Amino acid sequence: MPLDSDFPQDPQPPSRIAWLVVAMLIPVALLNYLDRQMVATMKTSIMADVPGLEDRAQWGFMLGSFKWIYAVLSPFGGYIADRFGRRLVIGGSLLVWSAVTMATGFVTDYHGLVATRALMGISEAFYIPAALALIADYHRGSTRSRAVGVHQAGIYAGQIIGAYAGHVADSPALGWRFAFQACGVIGMIYALPLLLILRDRPTKPAEEKHREASMFSALGELLRNRDYRLLVIYFTLPAIAGWVVRDWMPDILKERFSLTQGNAGVYAVLPVQLASMAGVVLGGWLADMGMRRTDRGRILVSAAGMILFLPSLFGVGFSEHLGLAVAFLVLYGIGWGFFDCNNMPILSQIVPADRRALGYGLMNLVSISTGGFADWGFGALRDRNIPLTMIFGGFALIALASAAVVLAIRPRRDLAEKPEPAA
Template identity: 35%
Template sequence: MTEKRDGRWVAVALLWWVCFFNYADRQAIFSVFPLLSRDLHLGPYQLGFVGSAFMWMYAVTGPIAGRLCDRFSRKWIIVIALTLWSLVTGATAFVHTLTPLIVLRTLSGLGEAFYFPAALSLLADYHGPDTRSRALAFHQSGVYVGTVAGGGLAAWIAERSGWHQSFAFFGAGGLVLAVILALYLRQPHMRNTVKRMPETLNLEKQLFRLAQNQRAQLLVCIFIGANFVASCFLTWLPTFLYQRWHLNVASAGLQSTIYVQVASILGVLLGGVLADRMSRKRRGGRMRTQAIGLFVGAPFLLLFGGASALSLVIFALIGFGLAKGIYDSNIWASLYDTVSEEERGFAAGLMNSLGWIGGGLAPLYVAGLSKRLGMAHALGNTGWLYLLLGLLMALLASRFARFNQ
């Protein structure tokens, strides 16, 4: 127990940086879409498929990743995964045609899919119910900082040195971090590891138990919808600002991420603290916190779709980012409230997988709907989906609290 307590925040800090590169590497390509379109002669649907290829491979690999992290050392799964996707990111610097770009994006999805199930399961072992939401929320903030770096820094490098250099920079940084993790990351020694092993080997039993868990199923459905909305903005917002408001590539890459992600950092930290307090008073507090985030985010998304001035667009993005952070802060903590300890890795991997199937449809959805309604309305109409998801989450929180009284 002493070892766990002494190292639990060190583990959060180290994994925060891995989370940073996980999202910086995936966001970097979206910020240079205008340059890829020009240099490789790619249309909207081709660019959309580049984004979807990553997400669909990420989705397919998720359950396998979750299962493996329940069986093997999560530390080494993280180190190997980071090394793989960093090598792939660096190799993207040498791409000159569409086909190898799609292949490398697919391989990047393969590598990155192994990170979150292993990292979240490891952090859940380090942190009990008293600190779990805060720990996972702080770790989640790495998503937002990494997205800003991937969007802003990659575009800035691309304008000055070419988009190829952006991928070389992030790939090299990830490889350095992999060495640091191999030396300093520790995995807590769980006394029940041997006892857990037979259940982790029984895939049919795990699937059956999750199939009977209606609360976990509804959390997954809500996550699919929320991830769809997030993927719409991650993929196309840089291009929207570049085309609609005539910003240069560097400015569009930065502004497409910084407002949403900085606000999300505040939201995720607020949501983590709020959820820990609410969950001590009543069961379902984490889910109630998520419902608040979805309800708050819906009107800001609708405002974005009808905004006639850049200042209103920015205001809407800040509001959406704050609300998104509140929801995101408890994605995994809420799931862990509904599944047993031995199912954490598999459940997180499956949830992540299904969520990115929905996310993989988002780039193509925006590419198609933009031709009829314009990109602003294609993005802004996702507010109606956020409202529906908020209603479902509030219902789930209420049922969860009554069931566990």
């Protein structure tokens, strides 16, 4: 039965339907990030098997190719979701990126691998802005941060499963190509029921008229918003370290502590993602509770996550023992969870509903393109033997600046959240 079959005339949806939307998107979020994490944890096998892939700078460029394409197209995906609805964008994105995931398992050289990662960037760019905007559409009151946090937990679950991809790659009976092919088939199968059941939240006639604005006028409206510009900066700065931790940590631990590829993937990913899952649940609850006292509740909780980044990033850079490095990664994961569950909710406090997917897409453009250069730059720095202590110390200072930026954001009173009716 379609999700909007029993919608009341009141634009506020019942909690049961609102949470069902989140539940249906969790598997999509899982698949979205499973593919990304598999690349990092299967690095050794892919580099050994793909002709033309010879050094870490090339590997970083391949990772960056995904991010740059993803970043450039994110605003377009967001605009289409705002203009024509979230449902078709979400389902279509899943279907296409799953086909590309399967194709990745058949590449024969480095250029083919770069091409499939770029195509992956095109298809995945449309999902996150549309999905988070849809969740914000349904969760309009005191559950918004928790709802986003539960969805983001699906992302972390995908990364956790991806942590074990190194063991799949090491298996003679399976291998890294099998992992991509299997995930692609699963995603294509799930896209069909998702498209049949998922529905957009009905909108008011005034909202439909506002959606007819061109992309350029909508972008101009966003860029004239001082608080939105601050949020773009805030969203970008922590991601510099975030992408390096996600994409390079398995290789860092493997080299630093003489681990196997499979064990390095588990140690690098499992603690961070489990801690991030706890962080989004705790951070979402704290933010929703904080909103009962002040309209800056979500901002304060997100800033607290940045403060946790300081010791964790310094610690990862300086740790000489695996157990201590993992402990600092756990602290980092909690801080990331506080940050991750509140970005769309903070955006919803400064940007109207019919600009949120575009707004988040533009945030992705700036943040992920910067992350692509961070991946590439980190590989080049490591090729030149720049100490990890220096690199991660710089990341910690960036986190401190991020906390100052988010605290400068002022929520709009006309966009204040309203209580949701009982289910």
